[in-house]
Amino acid sequence: MFSHSDHIREIERVGRGLPSSRDDMVVKSWRRCLEHHRLDPAQACEAYIVPETRLKEHRQQSEDLIAIARSGLEHLFRQVAGQNYVLLLSDRQGVTVEFLGDPLFNNSLRKAGLYLGSEWSEWRAGTCAVGACIETGEALTIHQSDHFDNTHTPLSCTAAPIYDIHGELSAVLDISLLSSPILKTSQNLALHLVTASARRIELANLMAQARHQWVLRFSRSPEFLDVDPEAAISIDGLGRIAGMTQGGAKILARSTGLDWRDPRLIIGEPVSRFLDLEIDDLPELTRRRPTQERLVFARDGNALFAHAIEPHSGVRAPGVSRAQIPPPLRRLGGDAPEIVALQAKAAKLARTALPILIQGETGTGKEYLARAIHEGSGLTGRFVAINCAAIPEQLIESELFGYLPGAFTGASAKGRKGLIEQADGGTLFLDEIGDMPLALQSRLLRVLAEREVLPVGGTVPRPVQIRIVSASHRPLQTLVSQGAFREDLYYRLNAATLSVPPLRDRRDFDWVVEQMLERHSHAAGQRTLSPAALVALKAHDWPGNIRELDNAIAVAAALAEACVIDVSDLPDYLVARAEPDDADDAGTALRLMLDACNWNISEAARRLGLDRSTVHRQVRRFHLKPHR
Numbered sequence: 001m002f003s004h005s006d007h008i009r010e011i012e013r014v015g016r017g018l019p020s021s022r023d024d025m026v027v028k029s030w031r032r033c034l035e036h037h038r039l040d041p042a043q044a045c046e047a048y049i050v051p052e053t054r055l056k057e058h059r060q061q062s063e064d065l066i067a068i069a070r071s072g073l074e075h076l077f078r079q080v081a082g083q084n085y086v087l088l089l090s091d092r093q094g095v096t097v098e099f100l101g102d103p104l105f106n107n108s109l110r111k112a113g114l115y116l117g118s119e120w121s122e123w124r125a126g127t128c129a130v131g132a133c134i135e136t137g138e139a140l141t142i143h144q145s146d147h148f149d150n151t152h153t154p155l156s157c158t159a160a161p162i163y164d165i166h167g168e169l170s171a172v173l174d175i176s177l178l179s180s181p182i183l184k185t186s187q188n189l190a191l192h193l194v195t196a197s198a199r200r201i202e203l204a205n206l207m208a209q210a211r212h213q214w215v216l217r218f219s220r221s222p223e224f225l226d227v228d229p230e231a232a233i234s235i236d237g238l239g240r241i242a243g244m245t246q247g248g249a250k251i252l253a254r255s256t257g258l259d260w261r262d263p264r265l266i267i268g269e270p271v272s273r274f275l276d277l278e279i280d281d282l283p284e285l286t287r288r289r290p291t292q293e294r295l296v297f298a299r300d301g302n303a304l305f306a307h308a309i310e311p312h313s314g315v316r317a318p319g320v321s322r323a324q325i326p327p328p329l330r331r332l333g334g335d336a337p338e339i340v341a342l343q344a345k346a347a348k349l350a351r352t353a354l355p356i357l358i359q360g361e362t363g364t365g366k367e368y369l370a371r372a373i374h375e376g377s378g379l380t381g382r383f384v385a386i387n388c389a390a391i392p393e394q395l396i397e398s399e400l401f402g403y404l405p406g407a408f409t410g411a412s413a414k415g416r417k418g419l420i421e422q423a424d425g426g427t428l429f430l431d432e433i434g435d436m437p438l439a440l441q442s443r444l445l446r447v448l449a450e451r452e453v454l455p456v457g458g459t460v461p462r463p464v465q466i467r468i469v470s471a472s473h474r475p476l477q478t479l480v481s482q483g484a485f486r487e488d489l490y491y492r493l494n495a496a497t498l499s500v501p502p503l504r505d506r507r508d509f510d511w512v513v514e515q516m517l518e519r520h521s522h523a524a525g526q527r528t529l530s531p532a533a534l535v536a537l538k539a540h541d542w543p544g545n546i547r548e549l550d551n552a553i554a555v556a557a558a559l560a561e562a563c564v565i566d567v568s569d570l571p572d573y574l575v576a577r578a579e580p581d582d583a584d585d586a587g588t589a590l591r592l593m594l595d596a597c598n599w600n601i602s603e604a605a606r607r608l609g610l611d612r613s614t615v616h617r618q619v620r621r622f623h624l625k626p627h628r
């Protein structure tokens with residue numbers, strides 16, 4: 001039987017540099033305990049359980065990880081059920097933040113430190129699986145007398161590291177036994193199981209965090225690629241590595257001879273540095289292709305099967321769920337990230353009294369958005385819109401502020417309430433605010449500051465409660481710097497800015513088209529677009545934005561003989577480049593799009609929502625060539 005004094009003597013021999021039959025990582029850990037942590041093998045210590053309040057802090061910090069790891073832990077626990085294993089998830093300080101064990105043994109487990117709150121850092125507990133795993137970053141087993149502290153020598157513990165998506169060690173998964181067979185090899189299966197569970201937890205974590213990026217999963221065998229991949233990386237919109245599992249880091253590092261433990265050399269680098277792959281090739285690696293054909297080559301020549309998962313398009317702005325967005329604002333657009341972010345911001349602002357400035361090209365829907373904000377605000381007063389560019393300068397004042405009877409020649413005998421007063425209790429929408437004459441800007445400023453209006457010809461101001469939303473297609477900031485717009489008014493109107501994107505940049509283009517089709521369908525029955533007509537619409541630049549599209553579809557819906565609108569029904573300027581005899585075929589529409597994109601296939605594919613290979617195939621099929 002191995003006595004305590006034998007154990008101490010063996011550790012001391014290792015400390016003196018004498019050879020040992022122990023695993024290399026056990027020897028290294030003993031040396032760290034002696035030289036670095038200054039631990040004494042003769043001094044046995046009970047397992048340490050952190051106080052309740054500290055445990056709470058550690059658990060709070062690991063909340064997300066625990067949530068993601070829980071199903072992996074439960075799955076692993078079921079696999080080893082009935083074999084007296086205990087599962088511990090510890091954070092990177094070695095504190096057990098999650099625990100699964102048989103409640104029958106709770107007392108002995110707690111005493112042995114196989115319990116919630118136990119701290120298994122190497123400096124506190126000596127050589128132990130969790131501590132050595134944190135020090136080395138490797139999966140390992142610390143079996144019985146491998147432990148430095150004699151108190152822990154009955155235990156057999158196996159641990160695997162869990163890395164975050166940026167390649168930093170964030171937790172350790174440990175599977176332990178209170179008592180085990182003598183042979184260390186009895187724990188090989190445990191080592192395999194715990195490593196596989198840690199890999200799956202990392203994958204789940206990457207999938208959860210990279211929902212808006214491309215994810216590429218790898219496997220050496222096609223059969224396991226879709227069901228149980230070995231590694232994964234995430235790739236941002238510019239084709240750079242954004243995240244990785246430990247396996248992913250190893251594949252990338254090996255391909256270029258780097259050290260996988262130094263994630264700074266990998267994260268942010270172009271994926272093409274490691275793999276023979278560009279971001280535009282990713283659609284070729286989605287599930288649409290048979291697994292055997294989805295092969296990628298690393299720069300060191302190794303081949304791997306890969307599975308690309310497209311970014312999740314339903315991007316939500318942080319902190320706001322779709323249900324929190326009032327219905328009028330939900331009707332502003334489809335599921336495109338920039339639109340959802342705009343809706344979410346507008347929804348938050350709608351509930352405040354802050355003045356809002358809406359910027360965007362003409363016809364993008366600035367007034368439409370202002371109305372939606374008003375409807376989502378809960379204000380009971382009216383929405384009053386004033387187009388500052390359209391009212392003749394000499395009338396603006398009386399229009400805005402109203403006038404008293406007989407205030408000026410031609411004034412109505414009863415006087416008139418101004419638009420500002422009409423908006424009392426509601427929203428005043430000042431469109432094209434950049435065109436407001438300077439003199440009126442100062443009067444408006446006074447209204448906003450004092451919250452009262454003085455009608456033309458009057459001496460007694462009238463109080464008003466209004467919410468101001470203004471809009472401009474010209475950048476107001478530039479007008480301020482040119483001296484054409486008052487800086488103080490600019491700051492008063494612009495507590496928050498909302499920018500409406502131009503139609504050509506909207507990724508929910510199809511959604512907007514659908515709205516317009518619905519809008520112009522009721523009289524003539526439901527209209528739809530032929531695919532070629534949709535392509536022709538996508539090829540256009542839409543300088544007049546939604547207003548222009550609205551008109552184009554109104555005309556097309558009126559002209560179309562059948563319920564399907566084809567290219568020939570569209571206004572001429574949209575198909576000017578089409579040959580008259582093939583105006584309605586898909587080849588023409590594709591050529592229009594390619595011309596519009598200067599024959600940049602990737603750009604055309606993006607705007608059509610197709611992958612590049614499909615566009616290439618169609619170019620060959622229709623024998624299309626760029627114009628000279």
Ligand SMILES: Nc1ncnc2c1ncn2[C@@H]1O[C@H](COP(=O)(O)OP(=O)(O)OP(=O)(O)O)[C@@H](O)[C@H]1O
Nearest residue numbers: 332333361362363364365366367368473515546547
């Ligand atoms: N999200 C939308 N959904 C459906 N229709 C919209 C949407 N946004 C705008 N429209 C329609 O587009 C047209 C132009 O919208 P709006 O007048 O709000 O644009 P604007 O940016 O205020 O234009 P301008 O700069 O010329 O004042 C209107 O017919 C409007 O109904």
